[in-house]
Amino acid sequence: MSKDIQVSTSQKGDIIVISIKGDVTATTGEVIGNAYKSDEVSNSHKILLQFDKDCYINSGGLASLIDIAAAGRKKEQKIHAYGLSDHFQKIFRMVGLTRCIPIFSSAEDAMVDF
Amino acid sequence: MEQLVELQLPNILGAEKEAIKKAVTIAEKMGFSSDRIEDLKTALAEACINAFEHGNKFDQNKKVRVTLEADDSSLQVIVHDEGDGIDPEKIPKKRVRDDGFPCRRGYGVFLISNLVNEFYFENHPGKGNNVKMLMHLNG
Numbered sequence: 023m024s025k026d027i028q029v030s031t032s033q034k035g036d037i038i039v040i041s042i043k044g045d046v047t048a049t050t051g052e053v054i055g056n057a058y059k060s061d062e063v064s065n066s067h068k069i070l071l072q073f074d075k076d077c078y079i080n081s082g083g084l085a086s087l088i089d090i091a092a093a094g095r096k097k098e099q100k101i102h103a104y105g106l107s108d109h110f111q112k113i114f115r116m117v118g119l120t121r122c123i124p125i126f127s128s129a130e131d132a133m134v135d136f
Numbered sequence: 137m138e139q140l141v142e143l144q145l146p147n148i149l150g151a152e153k154e155a156i157k158k159a160v161t162i163a164e165k166m167g168f169s170s171d172r173i174e175d176l177k178t179a180l181a182e183a184c185i186n187a188f189e190h191g192n193k194f195d196q197n198k199k200v201r202v203t204l205e206a207d208d209s210s211l212q213v214i215v216h217d218e219g220d221g222i223d224p225e226k227i228p229k230k231r232v233r234d235d236g237f238p239c240r241r242g243y244g245v246f247l248i249s250n251l252v253n254e255f256y257f258e259n260h261p262g263k264g265n266n267v268k269m270l271m272h273l274n275g
Contacts, residue, residue, distance in 0.1 A: 049149060080181050081243040088240050095237070109174035116250060118231065118238040
C-alpha cells in the first residue's frame with residue numbers, strides 16, 4: 023500500500039464502509055480503486071466512503087473518485103460519503119461530485135439515508 | 137509586511153507539498169482565515185500539478201519554480217514551468233457530461249479560478265509559462 027494513504031474496508035449490516043485516511047491523488051487513487059474492486063465491495067449495493075477529516079484530495083484524486091462513482095452507477099450501487107472537511111465538501115460540490123456521491127454530516131445520517 | 141520567497145521544485149508529483157507548506161506559513165502570518173488558506177493550498181497544488189504534468193510533461197530535467205510575494209494586502213503566487221506554454225482557449229471547459237455525470241479530468245484550472253481572487257496565464261515563448269494567482273487579504 024502507498025505510504026501516503028491508508029484504506030480499509032469493513033461491513034455494517036448490508037453496508038460496506040471504505041475508510042480513507044491520507045492523500046487522495048492520481049497516484050494513491052489506485053489504492054481506493056482496488057478496495058472498491060474487491061469482491062465484498064463489488065457485491066454490495068450500499069457503499070459508504072468514510073473520509074478522515076484530514077484527508078487531502080487533489081484533482082487526480084477527484085478523477086479516481088469519479089471513476090468509482092461511474093462504476094457504481096453501472097452496478098446500481100448507492101455510494102455515500104462523510105467525514106470530509108468543510109473545504110473538500112465545497113470542492114465536491116464545485117465539481118458536481120455530490121450529484122453522484124452525496125455527502126452527509128455523520129455516518130449515522132449517511133447510513134440511514136441508503 | 138513584505139516578503140518574497142522563491143522555491144525550485146523537482147518535476148515530480150508530491151513536490152508541491154514543500155511550496156504549500158511555505159505558502160501556508162506566509163498566509164497565516166499575513167492573517168488569512170483558515171478557509172482561505174485551504175483555498176490557497178488547493179489552488180497552489182493544482183497549479184503545480186499542471187506545471188509538472190502539462191507544462192514540463194513530467195520531464196525530470198525540468199524544474200518548477202514557485203514565487204510567493206506578500207505585501208500588506210495580498211499574496212501573489214507565481215508557478216513557473218519550462219514548457220511551451222498553454223493556450224487558454226484549449227483548456228477543456230466542459231465539466232459535465234451529456235448524461236449529467238461529472239467529467240473525469242480538467243478540474244485544475246477550474247478549481248484555481250474559483251478559489252483565488254485573480255488568476256492569469258503568462259506565456260513566454262521559449263522561456264516557459266507562468267500561472268499567476270493573487271489572493272487579497274480582504275477579498
